[in-house]
Amino acid sequence: MASNSPILEKSNFEELRTKKFTFRLFGLHIGHSKSPLLQNYLFEKLGLSWRYELYESSDIDAFKKVLQGEDCIGSAVTMPNKVVMAEHVDFVDNDAKAVGAINTIYTRKEKDTGKTLYIGTNTDTYGIRDSFLYNAPEVVKKSRDSNNPGLVYGGGGACRSAVYALNEFLGCSKVYVINRFAEEVEAVREGMVKGGFKGEIIHVSSPEQAVSLEKPSMIVCTVPDFAPSTEEEKTARATLEVFIGSQERGAVLEMCYHPKPLTRLYNEFKASNWQVIGGMEAMIYQGFAQQSLWTGYSLDEMPVKDVIEYVYKNANN
Structure with a gap:
């Protein structure tokens, strides 16, 4: 994990949005999570052929291989992996450093080398x-x-x-x-x-x-x-x-x-x-923050009211 903030290229989100990617929630005891309901509906409303699914495990090495796959440009992380996973990304931002844990991973290209960097943050905040x-x-x-x-x-x-x-x-x-x-x-x-x-x-x-x-x-x-x-x-x-x-x-x-x-x-x-x-509400808004990092859309560009209504309506199904 790097201590200094890397210089990053501006992501070509327009190109990324034309591709297919899979995002995963990495953790244990996640069967009740409403995140797939939220994220997949938001992907659909944004017109993206992307998927969000559960990855129930605490095997860091196995997950790192999944994370580095061609169909992956980010993931979500939950307990018990939020602290330890911070040691397995290239850079942790200041929000996550202060909290001492990450719940989100996203990728960017390093400007000088073109290398794909895995960046950890904490959108719970x-x-x-x-x-x-x-x-x-x-x-x-x-x-x-x-x-x-x-x-x-x-x-x-x-x-x-x-x-x-x-x-x-x-x-x-x-x-x-x-x-x-x-x-x-x-x-x-x-x-x-x-x-x-x-x-x-x-x-x-x-x-x-x-x-x-x-x-x-x-x-x-x-x-x-x-x-x-x-x-x-x-x-x-x-x-x-x-x-x-x-x-x-x-x-x-x-x-x-x-x-x-x-x-x-x-x-x-x-x-x-x-x-x-x-x-x-906190679960929903941290999910919007994750989507901003993955898709490049700001909160103002997302169908916030529609998504919130959908999640509440279907949360118990």
């Missing part, structure tokens, strides 16, 4: 960003104008993408993280700083601490839809409930949407008059 920008623009503007903090609930795999999006794209100079264990939040902080992240991450560990803090306008929930059972989980939930009950309400992105979109947290925030954005 764009999915979170655009979920707020397109669903709650007034909240984003108010938060930016007031320099409000952001909040992430959960310190797992999606936490870093959420922290990065809130800070880098949505204007939150500091981001609170509610999580059961302080060491997990510290691991997030250390990993992101190592990757170049400049924002402030604050672990909020108790309801008492939460009461004393400036309240966020934007929250991202990144935990599975389980009722808290351990003492640590109950404390974390009680800490979140301080913010849920705040008079300064805004918008929350509930990342969990499988197996059902109306999660416990979704309903609790809704009942407290927060604007709740379902996690399907």
Whole structure:
């Protein structure tokens, strides 16, 4: 993996769009993924003879051979391969470095040599960003104008993408993280700083601490839809409930949407008059960002409304 940004040729997307390519989602436990539904419909609407399919595996070497095939100019990557696959591309961009993982690979030609380079990025950050920008623009503007903090609930795999999006794209100079264990939040902080992240991450560990803090306008929930059972989980939930009950309400992105979109947290925030954005939105918008890299079409050139309606209509089929 190169440390310096390569000089790239401008891609000839007009020519690429006339060819047939296959894109794959590389990961495990992906049978429920809605990405093929989204990506294949979008390829169809853009008039492309391209396909997106699942590649259920954690065999890096086997996948690299697939990636280097003539019918492949990119792929998607999910767990458990998002971190390790970053070591097997030619270059990782700054977004992915800060997050410490990639979810997208795309190809470009190096200007000096003409060599095909495999570039890793993380469009999960764009999915979170655009979920707020397109669903709650007034909240984003108010938060930016007031320099409000952001909040992430959960310190797992999606936490870093959420922290990065809130800070880098949505204007939150500091981001609170509610999580059961302080060491997990510290691991997030250390990993992101190592990757170049400049924002402030604050672990909020108790309801008492939460009461004393400036309240966020934007929250991202990144935990599975389980009722808290351990003492640590109950404390974390009680800490979140301080913010849920705040008079300064805004918008929350509930990342969990499988197996059902109306999660416990979704309903609790809704009942407290927060604007709740379902996690399907983040999946859809990160998919649009992937398509921009693969097809060369900007979001403005894509049939966004049509695709979103199609995905929601067919997600349970």
